[in-house]
Each structure stands twice: as C-alpha cells, then as structure tokens.
Amino acid sequence: xxxxxxxxxxxxxxxxxxxxxxxxxxxxxxxxxxxxxxxxxxxxxxxxxxxxxxxxxxxxxxxxxxxxxxxxxxxxxxxxxxxxxxxxxxxxxxxxxxxxxxxxxxxxxxxxxxxxxxxxxxxxxxxxxxxxxxxxxxxxxxxxxxxxxxxxxxxxxxxxxxxxxxxxxxxxxxxxxxxxxxxxxxxxxxxxxxxxxxxxxxxxxxxxxxxxxxxxxxxxxxxxxxxxxxxxxxxxxxxxxxxxxxxxxxxxxxxxxxxxxxxxxxxxxxxxxxxxxxxxxxxxxxxxxxxxxxxxxxxxxxxxxxxxxxxxxxxxxxxxxxxxxxxxxxxxxxxxxxxxxxxxxxxxxxxxxxxxxxxxxxxxxxxxxxxxxxxxxxxxxxxxxxxxxxxxxxxxxxxxxxxxxxxxxxxxxxxxxxxxxxxxxxxxxxxxxxxxxxxxxxxxxxxxxxxxxxxxxxxxxxxxxxxxxxxxxxxxxxx
Ligand SMILES: Nc1ncnc2c1ncn2[C@@H]1O[C@H](COP(=O)(O)OP(=O)(O)O[C@H]2O[C@H](CO)[C@@H](O)[C@H](O)[C@H]2O)[C@@H](O)[C@H]1O
Numbered sequence: 001x002x003x004x005x006x007x008x009x010x011x012x013x014x015x016x017x018x019x020x021x022x023x024x025x026x027x028x029x030x031x032x033x034x035x036x037x038x039x040x041x042x043x044x045x046x047x048x049x050x051x052x053x054x055x056x057x058x059x060x061x062x063x064x065x066x067x068x069x070x071x072x073x074x075x076x077x078x079x080x081x082x083x084x085x086x087x088x089x090x091x092x093x094x095x096x097x098x099x100x101x102x103x104x105x106x107x108x109x110x111x112x113x114x115x116x117x118x119x120x121x122x123x124x125x126x127x128x129x130x131x132x133x134x135x136x137x138x139x140x141x142x143x144x145x146x147x148x149x150x151x152x153x154x155x156x157x158x159x160x161x162x163x164x165x166x167x168x169x170x171x172x173x174x175x176x177x178x179x180x181x182x183x184x185x186x187x188x189x190x191x192x193x194x195x196x197x198x199x200x201x202x203x204x205x206x207x208x209x210x211x212x213x214x215x216x217x218x219x220x221x222x223x224x225x226x227x228x229x230x231x232x233x234x235x236x237x238x239x240x241x242x243x244x245x246x247x248x249x250x251x252x253x254x255x256x257x258x259x260x261x262x263x264x265x266x267x268x269x270x271x272x273x274x275x276x277x278x279x280x281x282x283x284x285x286x287x288x289x290x291x292x293x294x295x296x297x298x299x300x301x302x303x304x305x306x307x308x309x310x311x312x313x314x315x316x317x318x319x320x321x322x323x324x325x326x327x328x329x330x331x332x333x334x335x336x337x338x339x340x341x342x343x344x345x346x347x348x349x350x351x352x353x354x355x356x357x358x359x360x361x362x363x364x365x366x367x368x369x370x371x372x373x374x375x376x377x378x379x380x381x382x383x384x385x386x387x388x389x390x391x392x393x394x395x396x397x398x399x400x401x402x403x404x405x406x407x408x409x410x411x412x413x414x415x416x417x418x419x420x421x422x423x424x425x426x427x428x429x430x431x432x433x434x435x436x437x438x439x440x441x442x443x444x445x446x447x448x449x450x451x452x453x454x455x456x457x458x459x460x461x462x463x464x465x466x467x468x469x470x471x472x473x474x475x476x477x478x479x
Pocket of ligand 1: 300
C-alpha cells in the first residue's frame with residue numbers, strides 16, 4: 001500500500017513541536033508493516049537546503065496562490081519526500097508559522113491551502129517517479145494545515161481514501177469567509193455541515209467533516225475531544241463522527257532517544273545507576289548545587305496548554321523539600337519572563353530557547369520530568385522520561401493518562417508504578433504531587449523499582465504502527 005503523509009513540519013528537517021516528531025517517525029514505523037509512505041512538505045529554506053542531489057520535478061503549476069510552483073521528489077533527512085518548491089510561499093527566514101512580529105504570516109491560509117491542494121492533486125492524478133506511476137492509495141493528513149485535502153480531492157474527482165490526524169485541536173486554521181474563492185474552495189460547502197465555523201472558514205473542520213477516518217494521538221484524548229471542555233468548539237463535530245474516530249498512541253524514535261547510545265549525553269547507560277554521572281554533569285552545566293531532593297526537568301513549549309503557570313505556583317512545594325527544577329522552553333513571553341524570574345531562586349535553572357541537545361541532557365540527567373498540561377493529546381516528553389528512567393509526574397489527562405502508571409498504593413504494592421499523576425489540573429494538587437514525588441524519591445528501593453519499570457515500558461512505534469496499518473487497510477477497503 002502507498003500512503004502520502006501531508007505535514008507542515010517533519011523531523012529532523014523542520015520542527016516546532018511534537019507533530020514533526022510523529023510525521024518524521026511514521027514512514028520508518030510503517031515500512032515494517034509493508035506500507036510505502038512518502039511525505040509531502042513545504043519547501044522551507046531548511047528543507048530545500050537538506051534535499052539531496054538528484055531530486056526530480058514530478059509536478060508543476062504555472063501559478064499557485066501568486067507564483068509558480070513545482071513538486072520535487074527526493075530524499076532528505078533519511079526520508080522519501082515530495083517537496084513543494086514555491087519560493088513566494090515558503091522561502092522566507094524565521095519561524096515557519098510566524099513573522100518577526102510574532103503574528104501568523106498573513107498568507108498562512110494560502111501557504112497551507114497550497115500544501116493541501118498539491119496533496120490532493122497527487123492523490124487524484126498520481127505522479128511519475130523513475131519512469132513508473134506513483135499513485136497513493138491513501139492520503140494521511142496532519143492537523144489543520146492539511147485540512148482542506150479531502151475537499152480539494154473531492155473537487156478533482158479523486159478516489160483515494162483520506163485520514164485526518166488531530167495532534168492539537170487548539171489550532172483550527174480559521175480565516176475570513178471572503179477567502180473561499182481565493183482558496184479555490186466551493187462556496188456550496190460553506191455551511192455547518194461543511195467548513196463553516198461560526199461565520200468563518202475552518203481548515204480543521206473541513207477535514208474533520210470530510211476525511212474518511214479521523215484519528216488522534218491517544219485513546220483518552222479521543223474520548224475527551226467529544227466533551228465541551230476539550231473539544232474547543234468542535235466537540236459536536238467529534239461526537240457526530242465518533243464511529244470514524246480512533247485514538248492511536250504516539251511512539252518515540254527509539255534510536256534518537258536511547259540512553260544506551262545517545263551522543264548528546266555525558267555518559268550513556270543501560271541501568272538507572274548510569275544516571276548519576278549525567279545528573280552531576282547536568283548540575284555542573286546549569287550551575288546547580290548538589291541537593292537532597294529530586295532534580296526535576298521540563299522540556300516544553302511555553303503555552304497555556306502546558307500548565308507551567310501552575311508549576312510556578314506549586315514550585316515552593318518542591319524547593320522546600322530540597323528538590324530542584326531545570327526548565328528548557330520557549331514561547332509565551334509572559335511565561336518566559338516568569339521563569340527567568342523564578343531562576344533567581346536557589347535550585348532553579350532556566351534556559352529559554354530551543355535546544356535539541358540540551359533536551360537530551362536534561363532528560364538523561366534529571367530524576368523526574370514534569371508535564372502538568374491542562375490538555376495533552378499524547379505528549380512525547382513523558383515517553384522520553386520513561387525510556388531514560390526519569391520518572392514522569394504528569395497531569396491526569398489525554399495521552400498522559402494512557403502512558404503513565406500512577407504510583408497509587410495498589411500499583412506500588414504490585415510493583416508496576418512508572419510515575420505520578422495528579423488531578424484536577426490545578427496548582428494545589430500539583431503541589432501535593434510534588435511532595436509525594438519527594439517522598440518516593442526518599443525511598444530508594446521504591447524509586448529504583450519505578451525506574452526499572454519505566455525503562456522497560458514499551459514506548460516505541462511497533463503496536464501503533466500496526467494500528468495505523470489496520471486503519472489504512474480498513475479505510476481503503478471502504479473508499
Ligand atoms: N525548548 C525546546 N528545546 C528542545 N526541544 C523541545 C523544546 N520544546 C519542545 N521540545 C520538543 O518538542 C516536542 C514536543 O512534543 P509534545 O508531544 O510534548 O508536544 P506538542 O504540544 O508540541 O505536540 C502536539 O503533538 C504531539 C504529536 O502528536 C502530541 O504528542 C502532543 O500532545 C500535542 O500537543 C518534543 O520532542 C520535545 O522534546
């Protein structure tokens with residue numbers, strides 16, 4: 001089976017968050033299931049620069065939202081790609097989504113409609129590669145940036161199946177309805193059963209209404225999405241499509257995130273005792289003294305979603321017990337400033353920015369990783385934590401609920417706990433959980449057992465790749 005995956009970011013080439021990790025990992029994970037996946041990506045500067053020599057043109061458009069465009073087939077970052085070479089849309093410095101003023105690029109609707117349109121064209125017509133036809137059986141769309149794929153495909157009379165995965169329903173690709181004609185969409189679909197959303201146009205809703213199957217990245221988040229507290233206005237749509245919705249947990253790239261071979265960390269290890277050297281090195285790097293309590297880390301985008309304002313409130317509960325915090329993140333200016341301020345306290349180190357190598361050193365060196373998210377479709381950093389014997393303390397929500405076994409008395413008795421969960425997601429329960437983390441850390445045997453459990457929990461792609469493959473087969477059989 002051939003699948004075209006359509007994503008606005010893809011590791012290791014271009015990444016702002018977890019979507020890139022998943023888009024980057026799926027092709028290799030699915031190869032083991034007999035699925036040939038190629039990924040369609042915008043030709044941002046980093047992607048064009050990484051394209052290996054020998055890329056060939058497989059499609060061309062004289063004009064695509066204000067300029068010429070072509071699709072190149074080639075390899076980069078270990079991936080088989082189709083890349084949209086359209087300099088007027090993608091060849092600009094800075095963030096892939098935001099201009100220098102911190103606001104969305106004003107032509108984001110066109111930039112990602114172009115991605116969706118060319119995906120649909122590949123789905124409808126196929127392309128010629130190395131003298132052979134390459135026709136996908138299924139288009140796997142990720143988030144709102146690929147939301148219009150099923151509509152464009154229907155307009156072209158294309159017949160291949162479509163799956164839309166929600167990585168984060170908070171981003172819905174909204175734009176004024178005056179854009180409908182400009183984007184080449186049919187006004188006849190501008191209604192509640194189509195892509196209309198409270199008088200605006202929503203790329204995400206377009207896909208949610210029209211893709212053959214919908215997925216999200218954990219079973220619990222799939223259930224949560226149908227509730228008003230989590231659906232962000234689209235819970236009714238999710239309820240209407242519940243029969244076509246499934247939750248498939250993300251895995252992690254087990255070769256990039258492997259404490260036994262990680263090139264970024266001070267000392268590789270196979271056993272939790274190997275963390276000591278990494279913790280010492282991390283403390284030295286961050287200027288933190290030795291301490292009696294656990295060294296906790298956070299690696300995160302700094303946004304409302306991630307609940308890190310709650311951590312600022314609950315932090316004294318950790319510091320009073322001799323614990324420490326090391327945070328790496330960037331995003332919301334207010335949160336960045338608040339954490340810079342918090343770093344004036346003893347036992348708190350903060351690095352504002354994006355740093356892949358430091359994220360590995362933090363996860364290898366810390367005793368625990370904190371993920372106090374208000375909502376979390378899956379979450380990847382708690383999975384990295386498990387693999388590295390770094391105990392996750394997480395909010396009981398979304399994929400965090402599905403991947404961590406809370407250290408309840410029963411779980412401790414049975415020797416199966418891998419971390420801690422707190423609920424409801426507010427500062428006081430988080431403070432209580434931090435106290436509990438310190439208690440468990442002080443019981444060396446219990447802590448060692450949890451670390452061993454964590455490190456042996458499967459966090460790779462094997463079972464989820466099987467689930468995607470089954471879903472693809474189902475969707476193509478029905479299409
Ligand atoms: N400052 C920094 N420096 C270095 N690395 C950093 C960093 N900030 C974040 N990262 C990295 O970016 C990734 C973030 O992925 P997450 O899944 O935790 O959240 P995100 O909300 O971006 O993803 C959304 O999509 C993913 C994928 O489906 C879901 O798991 C998730 O729940 C959903 O919100 C991780 O690989 C993390 O290590």
